[in-house]
Amino acid sequence: MITRLTGARVFDPANGVRGEVRDLFIADGRMAAPTDRADRSYDLGGLVVMPGAIDIHSHIAGGKVNLGRLLMSEEHRDELVARGPATRSGSGVATPSIFATGYRYAALGYTAAFEPAMVPSNARATHLETADLPIIDKGAYVMLGNDELLLRLVAAGAEQERINDYVAWMMRATAALGVKTVNPGGISAFKFNARGLAIDERGPQHGVTPRQIVQMLSRAVFELGVPHPLHIHCNNLGVPGNIDTTLATIAAADGFPLHLTHAQFHSYGTEGDRHFSSAAARLAEAVNRNPSISLDVGQIMFGQTVTASGDTMAQYRNRAFASPGKWILMDIECDGGCGLVPFRYRDSNFVNALQWAIGLELFLLIEDPWRVFLTTDHPNGAPFTCYPHLIRLLMDRSFRNDCLAAIHPAAQKATTLGSIAREYTLEEIAIATRAAPARILGLAGRGQLGPGAAADITVYAEDGDRERMFAAPRHVFKAGVEIVHDGAILAAPPGATHVVRPDYDPAIEGVIGAFFEQHMSVGLGHFRLSEGELADAGLSLVAQPCRPRGRA
Amino acid sequence: MIRLTLKEEPPLRLSAEALLPERLAGRSAGEIERLPLAVGRTGGAVGDWFRVVAGDTAAIEIEGPCHRLDRIGAGMDAGSITVRGDTGAYLGLGMRGGSIAVEGSAGFGAAADLRGGTMRIAGNAGDGLGGALPGAAAGMRDGTVIVGGKAGAAAGARLRRGLIVIAGDVGAGCGAEMIAGTVIVGGAAGAYAGAAMRRGSVLALGGAERLGSGFVDCGVHDLVFLRLLARHVAALGLDALARRIGPLRRFAGDAAVSGRGELLVAP
Ligand SMILES: [Zn+2]
Numbered sequence: 001m002i003t004r005l006t007g008a009r010v011f012d013p014a015n016g017v018r019g020e021v022r023d024l025f026i027a028d029g030r031m032a033a034p035t036d037r038a039d040r041s042y043d044l045g046g047l048v049v050m051p052g053a054i055d056i057h058s059h060i061a062g063g064k065v066n067l068g069r070l071l072m073s074e075e076h077r078d079e080l081v082a083r084g085p086a087t088r089s090g091s092g093v094a095t096p097s098i099f100a101t102g103y104r105y106a107a108l109g110y111t112a113a114f115e116p117a118m119v120p121s122n123a124r125a126t127h128l129e130t131a132d133l134p135i136i137d138k139g140a141y142v143m144l145g146n147d148e149l150l151l152r153l154v155a156a157g158a159e160q161e162r163i164n165d166y167v168a169w170m171m172r173a174t175a176a177l178g179v180k181t182v183n184p185g186g187i188s189a190f191k192f193n194a195r196g197l198a199i200d201e202r203g204p205q206h207g208v209t210p211r212q213i214v215q216m217l218s219r220a221v222f223e224l225g226v227p228h229p230l231h232i233h234c235n236n237l238g239v240p241g242n243i244d245t246t247l248a249t250i251a252a253a254d255g256f257p258l259h260l261t262h263a264q265f266h267s268y269g270t271e272g273d274r275h276f277s278s279a280a281a282r283l284a285e286a287v288n289r290n291p292s293i294s295l296d297v298g299q300i301m302f303g304q305t306v307t308a309s310g311d312t313m314a315q316y317r318n319r320a321f322a323s324p325g326k327w328i329l330m331d332i333e334c335d336g337g338c339g340l341v342p343f344r345y346r347d348s349n350f351v352n353a354l355q356w357a358i359g360l361e362l363f364l365l366i367e368d369p370w371r372v373f374l375t376t377d378h379p380n381g382a383p384f385t386c387y388p389h390l391i392r393l394l395m396d397r398s399f400r401n402d403c404l405a406a407i408h409p410a411a412q413k414a415t416t417l418g419s420i421a422r423e424y425t426l427e428e429i430a431i432a433t434r435a436a437p438a439r440i441l442g443l444a445g446r447g448q449l450g451p452g453a454a455a456d457i458t459v460y461a462e463d464g465d466r467e468r469m470f471a472a473p474r475h476v477f478k479a480g481v482e483i484v485h486d487g488a489i490l491a492a493p494p495g496a497t498h499v500v501r502p503d504y505d506p507a508i509e510g511v512i513g514a515f516f517e518q519h520m521s522v523g524l525g526h527f528r529l530s531e532g533e534l535a536d537a538g539l540s541l542v543a544q545p546c547r548p549r550g551r552a
Numbered sequence: 553m554i555r556l557t558l559k560e561e562p563p564l565r566l567s568a569e570a571l572l573p574e575r576l577a578g579r580s581a582g583e584i585e586r587l588p589l590a591v592g593r594t595g596g597a598v599g600d601w602f603r604v605v606a607g608d609t610a611a612i613e614i615e616g617p618c619h620r621l622d623r624i625g626a627g628m629d630a631g632s633i634t635v636r637g638d639t640g641a642y643l644g645l646g647m648r649g650g651s652i653a654v655e656g657s658a659g660f661g662a663a664a665d666l667r668g669g670t671m672r673i674a675g676n677a678g679d680g681l682g683g684a685l686p687g688a689a690a691g692m693r694d695g696t697v698i699v700g701g702k703a704g705a706a707a708g709a710r711l712r713r714g715l716i717v718i719a720g721d722v723g724a725g726c727g728a729e730m731i732a733g734t735v736i737v738g739g740a741a742g743a744y745a746g747a748a749m750r751r752g753s754v755l756a757l758g759g760a761e762r763l764g765s766g767f768v769d770c771g772v773h774d775l776v777f778l779r780l781l782a783r784h785v786a787a788l789g790l791d792a793l794a795r796r797i798g799p800l801r802r803f804a805g806d807a808a809v810s811g812r813g814e815l816l817v818a819p
Contacts, residue, residue, distance in 0.1 A: 073687025326689060 002027045003480060004038035007045035008459065011430035014051075014439070014448035018427050024049065026455040029479035033451045044459055047474060050430045051447050052111025052456030054437035057231075057261055057296045058378040060101050061115050061133065062126035062140070064308045064338045067328050068095040068379070071340050072306050074324070087134075087489050094305040094379040102134035103489050104385055109458030109473040112137035112437075112446065112495065113384075116180050116231060116261065117310050119143050121333040121522070123174035124529055130497065131537040135478055135489075137446070137456075139498035141231050142174045143310055145181030145213045146188045148334040149515045155206040160219060161505070167220040168504035169512060173528040175499045175541065177441065178228035179221050180261070182310040183235050184213035187337040190313040197235055197313070199248045210235050211252040218256040224502035225547040227442020229257030229294070234266045237314040241270040243279035247286055250293055259440065260287075262298025262377040264359035276351055278358045278415055284365035287372075294440055295366070296373035299359035299390055300352065301382030306342045308379060315339025333521065345382070353411035357404070363394055364420045369431040370439070388471035394424040395466045429470075442544045443498060455480035497539045500546040554584070555605040558616025562601060564592035565640060569623040571598070573610040573631025573650065581606040610650075619659070625652045628669065641678070644671050647695070657701065666692040666714065673697075679704035679723065682716045682735075690731060692716070698788060705742065708735040711752060717785065719793060727754040730813060736785065738793050741817075749806050749813035753777075756817045757796050763815065767805035772819045774799040 003026040010022040025032040059065055069076060069092060076091040081100050083089040090100030105113055118126045118140040130138045144150055144167065153162060167179060185208055186197040192204040199210045218230040234249045236242040246266040250258060260266065263283060271277035287293050304323075309315055312329050318341045319327045328340040345352040359381070366372040374391070378384040393400045397420075404418055412418070424432070438447025445453040457477040463469035476484035483491050509524070516524045534541060554576050567590050576584055584606060585599025598604065610631030614624065622640040625633045628647045638656035648667040657675030663682040681703045684691035691710035698717045705723035708716045711733040721739035730749035737745075741756035747764045755778075778797050786794035800816040 070687060073685065077685065324689060326687075 001039045002032065002035060002037055004041045005044050005049065005457070005459075006041060007043055008047045008049040010049045010449065011427055012051060012449040013427060013431045013435040015450045017449070019048075024449060024457070026457075026477070026480040029455055029481070030445075031449050031451050031453045031455050042475070044475075046462065048426065048460045048462055049449075050109075050458050050460070051434040051438075051449050051453075052458050052476065052478065053109050053433040054441070054443070054447055055105070055110055055113035055375065055378070055384060056373045056437045056441065057116045057298075057375045058113045058384055059115065059117060059308050059380070060113055060138075060378070061098060061129040062118055063122040063332065064117065064310070064340060065095060066125075066129075067330075067338065068306050068308045068340050069097070071326060071328055071342060075304075084489060086491050093385070094383050096383075098129055098132045099134055102136050102492065102495075106135040106476055106478070106484055106489065107473075107487060108385070108387060108471065109460070109476050109484075110136060110384075111456035111458075111476070111478050112443070112498075114138065114177065114441070115140040117141070117143050117182065118174060118176065119310065119332045119336040119338070120147065120170055120174050121335045121520075121527065123176075127175055127497065127529065127534055127539060128537050131494070131534075131539050133495070134492035135483055135495055137495035137498060139177035139441075140175075141178035141180035141228070142170055142176035143180050143182055143336045144170060145184040145217055146186070146310075146336050148188070148519065149512065150213075151185070151188055151203070151206040151208050152515075153511075154208045154212055154216060160216060160223070162508065162511075163216045164220045164223055165504040165508035166512070167217065168224050168502035169508050171224075171226070172501055172504075175497070175529050175531075175534060177498050177500055177544070178226060178231050179217060180231040180233065181213065181217055182233040182336065183237065183313055184210040184217070184232070186210065186235050186313045187310060190316065190337065191331060195313065195316075196239075199235060199245055199252060210249075214249055214252045214258075215254060215256075218253045218258055222256045223549055225549050226500050226502055227544060227546070228440060229259045229292070231259045231261055233261050233309075233311060237262075237265050237309075237311055238268070238318065240268050240276045242266050242268050243282055246283060250286055250290060253292075255292060257292040257294075260293065260295040262375070262380065263295040263362055264298045264300065264355060264381070265377075267358050267362060272414055274350060274410070276354065278354060278361060280358045280361035281365055281416070284362060287366050288368070291371075294371040294373070295362070296375040296377070297359050297362050298375055298377035298381045299363070300345050300355045301376060301386045301389065302345045302347045302352065302356065303382065304342070304344045305379045305382055306340060308340050310336050310338055312337030312339045315341050318343070334519070347407045350408045350410050353407035354414055356407065357411060357415035357417045360393060360400065360417055361415065361420070363424075364417075364422045369424070369428040370436040372432060373437055373440075374429075374432045388467045388469075391424075391429055391470045392465070392467035395429065397421060397423050441498070442500070442546075444544060494538060494540070496542045497534070498542050498544055500544050502546050503548065553607045553609060554612045555607070556598075556612060556614045557603040557605075558601060558614070558618055558621070559603060560601075561617040562591050562620050564620070566591050566601065566621050567623050568614075568621045569626040569645075571612060571614070571633075572625065572628050573612050573633060574629055576612060577610040577631065578608055579606065619656075622659075625650075628652070638675070643673075644669070647671070660704075663692055663695070663697045663716075666695045666697065668695045670695065671697045672700075674700045676701035676720070677703040677707070677718070679706055680709070681707040681718070682711060682714070683708070684710040692733070696788070698790070702739065708733070708754070711735065715784075717788070717790065717793065719790075721758065726756075727752065727813075730754070734781065736781075736793070736797075738796070746806060746813060746815045748809050750810050751812045753813070754815050755781075755797065755800065756815065757793075757800075758818060760815060760817045763803060764806055764808070766808040766811070767803040767815060768807065768811075770802040770804050772799050772801045775802070775816075778816070
């Protein structure tokens, strides 16, 4: 069957289409070349078409998300979603149930979202849970950098090739799309009573520095040919003055690509009476200068949410601010950590208000929209349902300045936000939420509408109020099927799970096997996911290209 | 008086939270019959299940085989509900004012998250009497609950304020994680009464089984507080129980948390 979409202004930055009126053709779930024979036609005159949006960093499934749901029991009692003709019931806002997560993303025009913090020993639970995530495509980044075996290997002076083998083995064993490191070395150090770890400080147990971990992991990911650069949550999250750590981390990668995640939380200085200031301009300047660096912002929005992070060191610090006053911290199999602290961001609080401004400064001061991604680090900065509001803040200066005028007065004085004239264009939004995420994740045929690409398409009605426009797409197509029409979910087919499969020297399995034998609670054979069990759970795996790269 | 007579035993749980006195007062029988009422996952109306006799006072009487009626009086602010039989789960959940009287027994979670008002259960109460909703920091926050028979496990768990009186025995964990308030048990308290309590008082007039190791025996005392409490209990119409509140052995605890609560056990 061939479906034709006619008359819309198309924004397809990957193919250089910038709002021109084009007809689009869909055949068998993919974009097709123009043809006269169309079985079905949608008249989209006056509407705006973009590829389906892609969220590069959103905590939607796995161990800590489920702990978050338990912790946020109030929202699961108070915010109930009834089942619909094509949808199941659900609950929650900051920690929505898995079905509600998929429907809400789809209703916002998103067709993919990626879970960024999969602890290796939680990989099975994470994937099996996303088997229930309706409509959208998904994938996960495996968390390395505080795992006991890696730290032992680095401490013992293992060569880069062994680290590469270990990383590749882990990615395949956990069906990962990328590698994330959280507070490299710091989560391990926390367990040995360290409460901070500087970039060149040796961890108390292994004597390994964060710099060594960043160097080896960023290089491993590059040399293995994993498209997505090392996804890094830098040390010292949330600490005033952490900009120095963030800039030192960029330097530590020695030119290997890095993706700095929730950079807003890592862009703080110590100036001013309150010893808390914006260092967004310094980070933006470094990003503008280093083409191998990308980032997602982790914008905060005022209101109730829950912070969910592998960074037990930071979450232990944050527990004092828990609202409501309850929190969870745990270690997971010496693989990584997990910390959940409910949080209410307030515009009347100086720090929160300045965090809000810092995030927006980053969006507006980084020049290349291909390297800055639109996230709230759901749910850490705010639930992803805030995205339309965030888009309006980026696209509408007078609205932004009205919002700025409502925050804590000292925070207004401490930010340059009011003087920034830039407004994102529709094309830049299409880059930052579609084309660029697909490119940096190496998702072939996604985030674009060229012939052969997946027919994941969002159709918006032009509206001067960009929040209203992006909150309610007129149509959303997933693999060529209309799944959202004027806010109603018409169908909920499962999306694909994206993985990469880097190669490794099988000899590494002896090293890993011996470690498992001695220290882990499950054997190697049970730890490793088999593709058969993932398929049995209803996941359809799509392997993205992965071509080893020589030494830089 | 508004009388609601259940025509037959519902095959599934029936959520009765819509049947509040403040909502029904002044409505005709026909209006009340048309109000929505869910059975299991299926929608329906009050009239599908109840014969309704309207009245203009804010007093409701429910009769019939009611043991599958959940959430009777949930969120109630004022008025009264009388149930001539047993009730299901979460009787008076989050109730803020008014009164509930049950002639039979109540199921799980009666008076959970109670904010105010008075509840009297003539028979027994299930587990979680006056308890906390899952994940909530506090259980019952105020009000008075009187049970004529026994209560199940975790009665008064995370109690923050208010009074719970149980004439008979209670199960394990009575007053566990209590923040403040008072629980009086006329019979015997099951194992680990007051476990992890921070403040507040649990009286076990019929003795207490297996205390936690965080409780310290402070000896038998004739406390002024207990005389005042006895007078208050008598004023609730519980003279026989009030007469039994005299000198009691005080165990201070639970030292595992802050140790400022107490178990007061028959000497
Ligand atoms: Zn995150």
